[in-house]
Amino acid sequence: MEPDINQRIWQVVALIPPGKVATYGDVAAQAGLPGAARRVGRALKLLPTGTRIPWHRVVNAQGGISLPPGSSSQYTQRERLEAEGVVFKANGAVDLRRFRAFQP
């Protein structure tokens, strides 16, 4: 595995402004790796607890959180986003049309 790739991914994630989100696919594309959404997921999984990278601003293509429901990290992600003003709809997903950082 190439560590440079993870660096690029993390750097892109760091660019997402507060109150906005980006999808895994968006982050991959911004990092110059179109179609490598899965790598983004892996890269985020490697982040140490307590990192300053705003990993919570990355959601899946449906605007939902791709972490096991009930896990502490899932709870943390939702809490942090709501604290930044991101609104979750009844189905547990955010409105990407309003909160997406890298609009097409």
Place this chain on the structure above:
DNA sequence: GTACTGACCAGAT
């Protein structure tokens, strides 16, 4: 070496 899995996704059916 194959087979399955996963913080995924777009397009077709």
Place this chain on the structure above:
DNA sequence: CATCTGGCCAGTA
């Protein structure tokens, strides 16, 4: 709306 299909690619068994 729900499912399926094929693409992606590193880790694990």
